[in-house]
Amino acid sequence: xxxxxxxxxxxxxxxxxxxxxxxxxxxxxxxxxxxxxxxxxxxxxxxxxxxxxxxxxxxxxxxxxxxxxxxxxxxxxxxxxxxxxxxxxxxxxxxxxxxxxxxxxxxxxxxxxxxxxxxxxxxxxxxxxxxxxxxxxxxxxxxxxxxxxxxxxxxxxxxxxxxxxxxxxxxxxxxxxxxxxxxxxxxxxxxxxxxxxxxxxxxxxxxxxxxxxxxxxxxxxxxxxxxxxxxxxxxxxxxxxxxxxxxxxxxxxxxxxxxxxxxxxxxxxxxxxxxxxxxxxxxxxxxxxxxxxxxxxxxxxxxxxxxxxxxxxxxxxxxxxxxxxxxxxxxxxxxxxxxxxxxxxxxxxxxxxxxxxxxxxxxxxxxxxxxxxxxxxxxxxxxxxxxxxxxxxxxxxx
Numbered sequence: 001x002x003x004x005x006x007x008x009x010x011x012x013x014x015x016x017x018x019x020x021x022x023x024x025x026x027x028x029x030x031x032x033x034x035x036x037x038x039x040x041x042x043x044x045x046x047x048x049x050x051x052x053x054x055x056x057x058x059x060x061x062x063x064x065x066x067x068x069x070x071x072x073x074x075x076x077x078x079x080x081x082x083x084x085x086x087x088x089x090x091x092x093x094x095x096x097x098x099x100x101x102x103x104x105x106x107x108x109x110x111x112x113x114x115x116x117x118x119x120x121x122x123x124x125x126x127x128x129x130x131x132x133x134x135x136x137x138x139x140x141x142x143x144x145x146x147x148x149x150x151x152x153x154x155x156x157x158x159x160x161x162x163x164x165x166x167x168x169x170x171x172x173x174x175x176x177x178x179x180x181x182x183x184x185x186x187x188x189x190x191x192x193x194x195x196x197x198x199x200x201x202x203x204x205x206x207x208x209x210x211x212x213x214x215x216x217x218x219x220x221x222x223x224x225x226x227x228x229x230x231x232x233x234x235x236x237x238x239x240x241x242x243x244x245x246x247x248x249x250x251x252x253x254x255x256x257x258x259x260x261x262x263x264x265x266x267x268x269x270x271x272x273x274x275x276x277x278x279x280x281x282x283x284x285x286x287x288x289x290x291x292x293x294x295x296x297x298x299x300x301x302x303x304x305x306x307x308x309x310x311x312x313x314x315x316x317x318x319x320x321x322x323x324x325x326x327x328x329x330x331x332x333x334x335x336x337x338x339x340x341x342x343x344x345x346x347x348x349x350x351x352x353x354x355x356x357x358x359x360x361x362x363x364x365x366x367x368x369x370x371x372x373x374x375x376x377x378x379x380x381x382x383x384x385x386x387x388x389x390x391x392x393x394x395x396x397x398x
Contacts, residue, residue, distance in 0.1 A: 002033075002034060002035055002036040003034060003035050003036065003101050003102060003362070004035075004036045004038065004098070004099050004100050004101040004102070005030070005035040005036065005037050005038065005100075005101065005102055005103075005104055005362070006038045006040050006084060006100045006102070006103045006104065007023055007026065007027055007030075007037060007038070007039055007040065007103075007104045007106060008023075008040045008042060008103055008104065008105045008106065008107060008117065009022070009023030009024075009039075009040070009041060009042065009105075009106045009107055010023075010041045010042040010043060010044070010107070011042040011044070011046070011107045011109075011111060011112035011117070012042075012044050012045065012046050012111045012112070013107065013108060013109035013110055013111050013112050013113070014109055014110070014192065014196050014217065015108035015109035015113075015192075015196070016044055016109075017060075018108050018109075018340055019106060019107050019108045019109075019112075020041075020057065020060055021057070021340075021341075022106050022108070022338075022340055022341055022342065023039070023106040024055065024057050025341055026104070026106055026342060026354075026358060027039060027055060029344070029354040029355050029358060030355065030358055031355050031358075031359065034359070035362075038050055038084060038098055038100065039051070039052075039054040039055055040073070040084070041054050041070070042107070042112070043063075043067070046111075047072060047087075048072065048073050048074060048075070048084075048087075049067055049070040049071065049072050049073065050070060050071055050073050050084065050098075051069060051070030051071055053066060053069045053070055054066070054070060071086055071087075071096065072086070072087040072088060073085060073086055073087055073098075074087045075100070075120075075124055075126070077124050077125060077126075080125065081099060082099070082100045082101075082124050082125070082126040083097045083098065083099055083100065084097070084098040084099075084100050085097045085098075100126060101127075102126070102127045102128065102129070102362060102365055102366065102369075103121050103126050103127070103128040103129070104128070104129045104130075104361075104362070104365075105117045105118070105121070105128055105129065105130060105338065106338060106342070107338060108338060108340065109192060109196075110140070110191050110192060110218070113136060113140060113337060113338050114136060114137055114140035114141075114191060115133045115134070115136040115137035115140070118130070118131070118132060118133045118136050119133050127365050127366055127368065127369035128365055129315055129361045129362055129364070129365040130314060130315035130316070130337060130338055130361070130365070131312070131313050131314050131315060131317070131337040131338075132312065132314060132368070134312055135311050135312040135313045135314065135337065136337050138311055138312070139311055139313070139317070139334075139335040139336075139337045140191050140337070141190055141191055142159075142188060142190050142191065142222055142334060143159065143161045143190050143220065143222050145311065145334070145335060146159060146222075148310065148311065149307060149310065149311070149332060152306070152307075152310045154303060154306060154307050154310065154332055155303075155329070155330065155331045155332060156331055156332050157224045157225060157227070157322070157331045157333075158180070158181075158224065158225070159222040159223060159224040160176060160177060160180050160181075160222065160223050160224075161190070161220060161221070161222050162176075162211070162220065162221055162222075162223070163219060163220050164215055164219040164220065167211070167215055170208055170211065173211060174204055174207055174208060174211075177207060177223045178204070180223075181223070181224070181225040182225070183201065183202050183203055183207075183226075184200055184201060184202045184225075184226040185200075185201050185207065185223050185224065185225055185226055186198065186199070186200055186201075186223070186224050186225070186226050187199050187200075187201060187207065187210035187211055187213070187214050187221060187222075187223050188214060188221060188222050188223075188224070189214045189215075189217040189218035189220075189221055190218050190220040190221055190222055191218055191220070192217055192218060196217060197213055197214050197216065197217035197218070198214075199213055199214070200226055207223075211223075227322045227323075227324050227331070228324060228326070229324050229325045229326040229327075230322060230323070230324070230325075231251055231323045231324075231325050232251060232252055232320060232321065232322060232323070232333075233249055233250070233251050233290050233292065233300055233320075233321040233323050233330065234249065234250050234251070234252070234318055234319070234320050234321070234343075234346070235247060235248075235249045235250075235300050235301055235304045235318070235319050235321070235346070236304075236316060236317065236318045236319070236339065236343040236346040236347065237304050237305055237307075237308040237313070237316070237317050237319065238315070238316050238347070238352075238357070238360060238361070239305075239308065239314075239364070240314045240315075240364050240367070240368065241309060241312065241314075244305050244308050244309060244313075245305070246300075246301035246302070246304045246305050247301075247343065247346035247347050247349075247350055247352075248288055248289050248346050248347075248349040248350050249289055249290040249292065249297050249300055249301065249346075250286045250287060250288040250289065250290050250345075250346055251286065251287045251290035251291065251292070252285065252286045252287075253285035253286060253287065254285075286345075288345065288346070288349055289349060292323075296323075296328070296330070299330075300321060300330065303321075303332065304319045307319060307332055307335065308335075311335060313335070313337065314364060314365075314368060315337075315361045315364055315365065316339070316342055316343060316357065316361055317335055317336060317337050317339065317343075318335075318336040318339035318340075318343040318346070319332060319334075319335050319336075320332075320333040320334050320335075320336070321333055342354075342357065342358075342361075344357055
């Protein structure tokens with residue numbers, strides 16, 4: 001019997017379109033002999049839709065028309081089974097119901113990848129692929145993940161953090177940043193990916209503008225020193241708390257500068273089309289394997305596995321590093337819990353093709369669900385009976 005697999009994508013995020021590309025790419029690589037695939041598109045207003053038309057990337061050029069050709073649905077847990085049902089009652093009151101065995105969220109960014117969708121699926125008691133709620137939320141927050149990694153001895157750049165409530169006193173933010181770091185510096189929204197809102201500032205005027213830009217996308221930001229002689233190195237990790245392995249290392253071409261959203265997802269342009277759609281992160285020009293020493297490759301891969309376990313990750317993540325080619329020092333930049341294209345291009349060089357990678361991710365999710373089912377989350381008491389007898393005050397939490 002096939003596994004009923006709901007692939008969730010889209011969502012209320014600035015990386016909405018990137019999610020669509022990543023999800024359709026994965027769906028094309030899933031083994032249809034093993035899985036009954038249900039595409040579930042999440043609109044920017046957080047409505048769920050399903051339908052075969054969602055598999056055509058060209059259809060997303062006209063979202064209102066696309067949605068008219070699909071069914072609005074909702075998830076429902078009934079007697080321990082998760083169902084995807086029509087949101088609107090059809091003629092004679094009958095609704096379509098699709099049983100769902102497992103969810104595969106392929107979403108990027110705030111409001112989805114940050115633990116939000118994971119929490120929703122957790123409440124449904126529906127197993128899902130990827131990191132759990134805690135690790136998803138932690139990795140999305142660039143400041144708090146730095147603190148955890150630093151405490152664990154993993155190299156990260158120092159930073160200062162500012163909140164939107166401090167924005168009115170821009171002079172103080174500028175002065176505090178200059179007291180910590182020389183120019184140039186990098187300004188980042190604290191919880192976005194795909195390089196959205198990230199700016200390099202070479203002087204005070206540019207820093208003020210970079211801060212305004214970052215606060216457009218998030219209510220907190222961090223400022224950190226810019227790495228000189230920069231080369232970006234990326235590495236993926238697959239596994240869970242029991243065992244994890246690192247992929248090949250890669251270096252995006254032109255990684256001596258900050259890669260913009262356009263660099264990552266639109267630079268493939270005319271050549272980046274397959275089956276009517278962009279190849280997403282796989283479209284980016286890159287060196288695989290990265291042109292680094294064997295010693296550095298080993299160090300980055302080992303650090304990646306350590307960071308993966310420290311942050312409690314699961315499934316596949318991509319970890320991005322900043323390398324100073326002159327000093328040889330490297331720093332962990334960020335952890336992407338649902339990376340663009342699921343980083344499949346990093347696994348092929350070490351002998352794992354995309355369908356196999358997807359199978360392994362799904363198997364890890366089912367393993368986590370089995371363990372969760374063995375954990376006791378509640379126990380029977382007579383607390384309510386005690387309240388009913390008029391002794392409620394004695395049972396108050398202290």
